[in-house]
Amino acid sequence: PSPEEMASGISGAIFGGGILSIGLIIITVAIILSYIFLYRAWFVLQPGGARTSPGKAVGFMFIPFFNFYWIFVSFHGWAQDWNRIRNSHSNLASIPTVSEGLFLAGPISIVVSIVPLIGVLASLAYMVIFFIMLFNICKVVNAMADASQQAN
Numbered sequence: 001p002s003p004e005e006m007a008s009g010i011s012g013a014i015f016g017g018g019i020l021s022i023g024l025i026i027i028t029v030a031i032i033l034s035y036i037f038l039y040r041a042w043f044v045l046q047p048g049g050a051r052t053s054p055g056k057a058v059g060f061m062f063i064p065f066f067n068f069y070w071i072f073v074s075f076h077g078w079a080q081d082w083n084r085i086r087n088s089h090s091n092l093a094s095i096p097t098v099s100e101g102l103f104l105a106g107p108i109s110i111v112v113s114i115v116p117l118i119g120v121l122a123s124l125a126y127m128v129i130f131f132i133m134l135f136n137i138c139k140v141v142n143a144m145a146d147a148s149q150q151a152n
Helices: 003-048 054-062 067-088 100-112 118-151
Strands: none
Touching: 003 054, 003 067, 003 118, 054 067, 067 100, 067 118, 100 118
16 A cells, blocks of 8 residues: 555544544443433432432442343332322422333333344434433422422
């Protein structure tokens, strides 16, 4: 190869590596933010008798292989606990329930994403489901914060 071709290949590799690095940084930030949301979501449920603590909900997600089970507890379990707590306290009636099916579909799509071929579709589905789940978590946490401020 000529020097020009080599320089072109090297600059293309540097550009591709830079794009990959930016993508990894964005994904890392998104994961960290999602764990912050998850922690806060479980924190809000603690007075109502949540099945796990915020620290466990997030921390157990870092245990290899066990996290494939724990993602169901962290997300689907949160939705179940929230709906149960909300329905058992009349002062929370103005705060919306969340779709337990949606919070079950998210973890299922994560687990299915490791399957070849259909995993790509499952990953794409999870991206959409994940943002809807985070939106629902934010609605609940913000509504609980508003209710807490009004009570004081």
